[in-house]
Amino acid sequence: MKNILIIHHGRGVGGGLIALLGLIEELKFKNKVQVLCVFDSEAVQYIEKLGVTVTIAKSKFYSKFYGIFIHSEASYFDIIDFSRNLKNIISFFLSKYIFAKKELSNLNIESDIIYLNSTFISDWALAAKRNKKETFIHIREPLARGVFGIRKSIIKSGINKYCDQIIAISRDNALRVGLEDKTNIVYDPVVVKGRSTSHEVNQNQNFKHFLYMGGMQRIKGFEQFVQALPFLNENVRIYFLGGDFRFPDNKLKRFILFFDPYMWRINSLIKSLNKSKHIIKIGLVDNIFDYYANSISLISPFSKPHAALPILESFSVGKPVVVSDIMGMDELVDLNNGLFFKNGSGEELANAINKMSTLNNSEYLNMCNNAKNKFVEILGQNQSVQSIIDKHFLSI
DSSP, X not given: OOEEEEEEOOOSOSHHXXXXXXXXXXXTTTSXXXXXXXXXXXXXXXXXXXXXXXXXXXXXXXXXXXXXXXXXXXXXXXXXXXXXXXXHHHXXXXXXXXXXXXXXXXXXXXXXXXXXXXXXXXXXXHHHHHTTOEEEEEEOSOBOOOSXXXXXXXXXXXXXXXXXXXXXSSHHHHHHHOOGGGEEEOOOOOOOTTSOOOOXXXXXXXXXXXXXXXXXXXXXXXXXXXXXXXXXXXXXXXXXXXXXXXXXXXXXXXXHHTTOHHHHHHHHHHHXXXXXXXXXXXXXXXXXXXXXXXXXXXXXXXXXXXXXXXXXXXXXXTOOEEEEOOTTGGGTOOTTTEEEEOTTOXXXXXXXXXXXXXXXXXXXXXXXXXXXXXXXXXXXXXXXXHHHHHHHHXXX
């Protein structure tokens, strides 16, 4: 049995947290698992339900000043990100060289492994090695090169120097880091527990129902999703899952938003969404799989490269997908289990949705079978994080 301290960076409930819950469920059978949350958020309650001890970073540096240094291809870099990252790059180095070591020392938790649950918290790797711990990092985000490659160089060199094992959630993510000798590809687990009531969702059988789970996040393709709505067939209805967009309370942050062209469009997009007859707005729910079961397909129109756990979830229940042609998407999706559209084109997204809705029964069932078979194939090839841990300790 190993003592594993997982450091989690997320503030909310999303794919990263769901994947972490699945990881904890796997690891706690053979190990003593504890979690350090960098931020106090609703994620803490979800993790505590698994019966593991959760600690929140105690330093005021993390609660008052620290910000996540974004270096992901799955993001938009504009004036807001530029101003935010000026502070976050400073906090990254302060955490790396001063505060992370203090935080880990003050925790006084016995651990054999410090497990960083995100590329975004690679600044904790140096502190882990200074404490003479085996250090694992989970590459959940596609590492961006940036304009000059400086961000990538900083992150990659830190991971290479201080991390003993790298676990990437996709082949695309692994290639971006480029440290093949210590990298394993492990697709995120599909977590069903607590996410289904096994009840039918009330629906009109005259309609073809789809599922969209991206909320109003730009990288999830919200803009092109809304742009597709006027071009949809009359009988298409879409369950819209996810939270509403919220402007920040901080006056300075609200002022900075005025310089982001996307913010000039967001109110119009939300208005169009709310007016559309094609949308069945659900909001934030836990019983995601009830909606998979009652939809003919998932719509995942990501506008930026990202390994989408919902695609694996959809495949696990034999449902095909409609996806954008972003880099790395063909790692999971092909024309046998889904339909592609040209990223950036709302009309092409609508065409793909309409095509899915008009497949004859034989074509659709064949695509469903292929989706299920793809999931079984991935499951068969997927190694466990536990097996990687076991192999690592046998080799040292």
